[in-house]
Amino acid sequence: MSPSTEQRPPLAEFWDNLRAAPRRILDTAFRGGSPSTDRTRSTFVFGNVFLHLHSARVHRWTLRWTATAGLGIATTAAFLITLVTGVLLMFYYKPYPDVAYQSIKDIHFVVPTGRFMRNIHRWAANVMVVTVILHMARAFYTAAYRKPREFNWVIGMGLLAVTLGLSFTGYLLPWDQLAYWAITIGANIAQSPREVTDALEITEWFDPGGFQRALLLGSEVVGEEALIRFYLLHVMILPLVLVGLMSIHFWRIRKDGGLARPVDADQRLEPEPGVYPVFTQAPEKTYQLAAVVEGRTPAVGRGPENTVPSMPHLFYAELGVLMLTTLICVALSIVSDAPLKELANPSVPENPAKAPWYFLGLQELVAFSAFMGGIGIPTIVLAGLGLIPYLDRESEGTGLWFGGPGGWPLVKRALVVGFGASILVEAFVIRYGWIREWFPSVGQLVVTVLNPGTLLTLIYGAYSVWLVKRYRSTRAGALGLFTCFLCGFLVLTVVGTYFRGPNWDFYWSPSQWPRH
Amino acid sequence: MRLDPEPLPRRDWLGLASLWSAASALAFGFIGAMRLPKAAVVAAPSKALKLTLPESLPAGEAFVPPGRAMAVFRDGEGVYAISTICTHLGCVVKPNAEGFECPCHGSRFDHAGGVVKGPAPRALPWLQVRLANGEVHIDEGKTVPSGTKAKQA
Ligand code: HEM
Numbered sequence: 001m002s003p004s005t006e007q008r009p010p011l012a013e014f015w016d017n018l019r020a021a022p023r024r025i026l027d028t029a030f031r032g033g034s035p036s037t038d039r040t041r042s043t044f045v046f047g048n049v050f051l052h053l054h055s056a057r058v059h060r061w062t063l064r065w066t067a068t069a070g071l072g073i074a075t076t077a078a079f080l081i082t083l084v085t086g087v088l089l090m091f092y093y094k095p096y097p098d099v100a101y102q103s104i105k106d107i108h109f110v111v112p113t114g115r116f117m118r119n120i121h122r123w124a125a126n127v128m129v130v131t132v133i134l135h136m137a138r139a140f141y142t143a144a145y146r147k148p149r150e151f152n153w154v155i156g157m158g159l160l161a162v163t164l165g166l167s168f169t170g171y172l173l174p175w176d177q178l179a180y181w182a183i184t185i186g187a188n189i190a191q192s193p194r195e196v197t198d199a200l201e202i203t204e205w206f207d208p209g210g211f212q213r214a215l216l217l218g219s220e221v222v223g224e225e226a227l228i229r230f231y232l233l234h235v236m237i238l239p240l241v242l243v244g245l246m247s248i249h250f251w252r253i254r255k256d257g258g259l260a261r262p263v264d265a266d267q268r269l270e271p272e273p274g275v276y277p278v279f280t281q282a283p284e285k286t287y288q289l290a291a292v293v294e295g296r297t298p299a300v301g302r303g304p305e306n307t308v309p310s311m312p313h314l315f316y317a318e319l320g321v322l323m324l325t326t327l328i329c330v331a332l333s334i335v336s337d338a339p340l341k342e343l344a345n346p347s348v349p350e351n352p353a354k355a356p357w358y359f360l361g362l363q364e365l366v367a368f369s370a371f372m373g374g375i376g377i378p379t380i381v382l383a384g385l386g387l388i389p390y391l392d393r394e395s396e397g398t399g400l401w402f403g404g405p406g407g408w409p410l411v412k413r414a415l416v417v418g419f420g421a422s423i424l425v426e427a428f429v430i431r432y433g434w435i436r437e438w439f440p441s442v443g444q445l446v447v448t449v450l451n452p453g454t455l456l457t458l459i460y461g462a463y464s465v466w467l468v469k470r471y472r473s474t475r476a477g478a479l480g481l482f483t484c485f486l487c488g489f490l491v492l493t494v495v496g497t498y499f500r501g502p503n504w505d506f507y508w509s510p511s512q513w514p515r516h
Numbered sequence: 517m518r519l520d521p522e523p524l525p526r527r528d529w530l531g532l533a534s535l536w537s538a539a540s541a542l543a544f545g546f547i548g549a550m551r552l553p554k555a556a557v558v559a560a561p562s563k564a565l566k567l568t569l570p571e572s573l574p575a576g577e578a579f580v581p582p583g584r585a586m587a588v589f590r591d592g593e594g595v596y597a598i599s600t601i602c603t604h605l606g607c608v609v610k611p612n613a614e615g616f617e618c619p620c621h622g623s624r625f626d627h628a629g630g631v632v633k634g635p636a637p638r639a640l641p642w643l644q645v646r647l648a649n650g651e652v653h654i655d656e657g658k659t660v661p662s663g664t665k666a667k668q669a
């Protein structure tokens with residue numbers, strides 16, 4: 001006798017369904033059921049649109065703390081934090097000159113938890129800039145940009161640019177003195193190709209500088225048009241671009257067969273810990289897919305696979321990094337408030353007028369030539385970074401820290417060269433000045449071409465060419481150059497941040513700044 | 517198997533038409549969008565300015581009209597105005613005993629606005645000045661060669 005024909009009270013079935021509803025809602029949300037077995041853990045990943053950006057299984061090499069230091073995830077985490085707090089700030093922020101300043105003041109002093117949200121937003125943005133730079137350095141030093149990951153490195157450069165763009169556009173929004181003058185300088189850096197076109201006297205016909213500035217400001221002055229443009233970029237355009245690029249970035253990691261690891265990763269790993277069953281035999285699979293999937297599929301023809309399910313191993317680790325990042329941002333927000341200076345005053349510059357800290361290295365260079373420091377050298381550096389994976393076609397050392405010819409000893413020497421050259425050049429300039437002070441009548445083009453920035457670039461470039469010859473390896477040259485630029489960035493940023501005072505003069509400490 | 521070329525099937529024609537219409541719509545849309553960010557009339561504060569110099573202003577001493585980025589001078593040869601927008605990156609320079617100094621990256625200028633030190637690529641521009649009924653009319657939008665001083669008619 002089947003149950004349906006059984007005589008039951010009229011509402012029994014309805015009652016049963018009602019009671020079962022919560023469990024069924026959960027069951028249908030996680031299509032594969034609860035992730036408790038190997039198979040359901042896989043379905044858990046690829047049944048979920050967000051998690052499916054990950055692969056269902058992950059190599060044990062990747063899960064080691066030293067493989068990535070969790071920096072990419074920390075960057076993602078910082079971005080998520082800015083996203084949430086940023087949306088909350090939008091409830092009160094009003095993008096109109098002067099009103100904007102008042103609304104930030106309201107957020108800071110009147111809105112409950114407003115100051116806390118603002119602090120977290122500001123700190124998470126700073127943390128994101130730090131982690132994205134460290135993450136790039138990690139990818140570089142482990143030679144993770146090599147085939148087939150070249151293009152993901154290029155996507156990464158896009159992410160770096162958008163991250164800096166987000167910070168820069170956000171800097172204007174409070175409409176205080178700090179913001180106003182940083183943006184004035186920024187917009188004029190956009191206009192600085194005029195330094196060259198003016199010197200060649202062709203600005204009348206060809207004026208990319210003027211065009212860029214007009215595009216950014218929408219007016220001749222930093223005013224309401226500029227603020228609404230920066231606001232739109234900050235809350236809409238750049239975040240969308242960032243999310244788009246991030247999706248591609250993650251998706252490609254998966255399609256590239258997970259993170260880079262050495263060919264002999266399996267031998268290098270200690271025996272598996274036994275917390276959870278690991279694939280140790282080449283699995284029984286049909287390889288029809290191999291005809292469709294390009295590249296070296298990691299499983300084909302190789303022995304121990306050494307992978308574990310992403311759920312829970314990878315996801316819990318990611319959650320851990322997310323929580324750690326949150327903790328750091330919250331702690332920083334408790335001890336230190338986001339700055340807010342006086343209301344913007346277009347006729348009296350903040351003195352010294354400093355950009356956000358990660359641009360102070362560039363500001364140091366800009367103090368010699370606006371075009372070279374603000375556009376020329378950044379372009380050279382970005383182009384050089386982007387080319388790395390296409391010039392270094394070697395395979396030695398992929399997936400290993402400081403992998404490749406030369407290795408850590410080379411990086412150590414490059415650190416000495418990098419710090420030495422930048423400190424010497426800075427010390428010379430601070431002590432003796434530069435061309436304009438010796439020959440006031442010299443043409444602008446001379447200074448544009450010959451300034452401390454180009455000098456440093458030249459020294460670093462020559463050193464790395466020498467390394468390429470000495471080790472007969474492009475990777476060796478790249479190791480040297482990347483390390484040198486990192487050192488230069490650090491030295492210039494520290495000088496710009498701590499040793500420059502009013503009128504951009506050198507001071508050993510802010511306590512010596514003249515009072516005015 | 518047919519060897520003679522098939523006539524273009526209806527469906528392909530539709531496909532091509534949609535492809536090209538989409539491509540040209542995108543192209544035109546892009547051109548339009550590129551025109552949008554630059555308004556035909558750009559909102560900017562007025563550049564013309566009328567003022568009277570204080571009687572007591574010493575020769576060669578700067579008078580800075582409130583809220584304006586310029587310094588106005590009077591000496592034996594006439595009245596003249598120098599823009600105080602730094603030619604480097606647009607900070608507002610301050611008149612001092614030697615000429616002008618810029619707070620942002622340390623450019624220094626002499627009394628006539630010529631570059632003495634620092635990153636500024638050009639001299640500070642002189643602005644057009646006209647005198648009428650004891651008033652000074654200055655147009656920030658118009659520059660004149662350095663050394664042009666307006667004399668009382
Ligand atoms: C918003 C900025 C970025 C985010 C959120 C991000 C996120 C990530 C994440 C989560 C990973 C997985 C491995 C890890 O956690 O380290 C990764 C890998 C990678 N990223 Fe990024 N990234 C960003 C920017 C960059 C930049 C600036 C570069 C370099 C120019 C870059 C190049 C790479 C490469 C080459 C890999 C693959 C590494 C490997 O296979 O070992 N990324 N990224």
Ligand code: FES
Nearest residue numbers: 602604605618621
């Ligand atoms: S803006 Fe005047 S020196 Fe840079």
